[in-house]
Amino acid sequence: MGIKDALTEKTENKGAVKLTKNMSIADMIKAMEPEIKKALPQVITPERFTRMALSALNVTPKLAECSQMSFLGALMNAAQLGLEPNTPLGQAYLIPYRNKGKLECQFQIGYKGLIDMVYRNDNIQTVQAQCVYDNDVFEYELGLEPKLVHKPVIKDRGELLLVYALWKTKNGGYGFEVMSKEDIDNHARKFSQSFGSSYSPWKTNYEEMAKKTVIKKCLKYAPLKSDFVTQLSNDESIKTEINVDMSEVVNEQEETIEADYKEVGSGDEAAVEE
Numbered sequence: 001m002g003i004k005d006a007l008t009e010k011t012e013n014k015g016a017v018k019l020t021k022n023m024s025i026a027d028m029i030k031a032m033e034p035e036i037k038k039a040l041p042q043v044i045t046p047e048r049f050t051r052m053a054l055s056a057l058n059v060t061p062k063l064a065e066c067s068q069m070s071f072l073g074a075l076m077n078a079a080q081l082g083l084e085p086n087t088p089l090g091q092a093y094l095i096p097y098r099n100k101g102k103l104e105c106q107f108q109i110g111y112k113g114l115i116d117m118v119y120r121n122d123n124i125q126t127v128q129a130q131c132v133y134d135n136d137v138f139e140y141e142l143g144l145e146p147k148l149v150h151k152p153v154i155k156d157r158g159e160l161l162l163v164y165a166l167w168k169t170k171n172g173g174y175g176f177e178v179m180s181k182e183d184i185d186n187h188a189r190k191f192s193q194s195f196g197s198s199y200s201p202w203k204t205n206y207e208e209m210a211k212k213t214v215i216k217k218c219l220k221y222a223p224l225k226s227d228f229v230t231q232l233s234n235d236e237s238i239k240t241e242i243n244v245d246m247s248e249v250v251n252e253q254e255e256t257i258e259a260d261y262k263e264v265g266s267g268d269e270a271a272v273e274e
Contacts, residue, residue, distance in 0.1 A: 024064075032072075049079055078091075089112055090111060104240075110201060163181070
């Protein structure tokens with residue numbers, strides 16, 4: 001039996017736990033601890049999972065109004081990816097989001113979380129993104145001899161002009177991507193359902209989310225492991241079930257966002273394309 005079914009099950013067994021939709025999220029986590037424990041990675045205990053949940057609710061009280069299963073689904077996404085949600089680390093975010101007429105919790109990977117995930121690919125030596133401002137010195141060229149030069153000024157850098165990202169492998173391979181602020185905003189409006197939400201990290205951590213956007217585009221030709229591509233599919237999703245592999249749970253978002261990545265090829269590593 002799945003956890004979702006257990007919500008409405010009525011049991012007459014003495015001592016059995018009854019779950020109701022009126023239970024608090026904290027009580028529900030405690031009641032469902034055996035099932036949750038099966039889906040948690042070994043490095044995260046149910047007790048730590050509960051602390052993560054209560055911390056997220058404390059940081060963003062509106063999450064308590066979200067459906068219980070969407071909150072647990074988003075929290076499980078964060079746990080399985082090894083990312084701390086709604087903390088100053090900026091690894092991941094749980095966002096209250098109006099979906100199909102009701103408030104649900106959307107999971108979103110943060111810039112620092114994405115960086116952490118990329119470095120889990122052993123052949124990646126460097127991945128980074130930088131903001132360029134009006135008064136910085138910046139040059140780049142494409143073609144057979146690509147060039148990328150950025151010399152930031154010490155102060156009075158001016159307005160944000162563009163963001164670039166780059167990756168480099170241990171064998172010397174590399175790639176980079178450059179996007180203007182206008183292109184980043186247009187991309188976010190098109191592909192990020194929560195871009196306009198007051199709870200979105202786009203409102204509180206704009207530059208980091210801009211860097212994340214460009215990194216995702218930059219990585220489309222990087223030699224990344226296929227499990228990284230699968231894990232990235234959890235980004236900006238709403239899920240109302242719990243599974244030992246959350247990437248297998250269907251995204252319940254009202255409108256499907258076109259994926260930034262799709263796997264091509266096979267084997268331990270796969271390229272990704274936008």
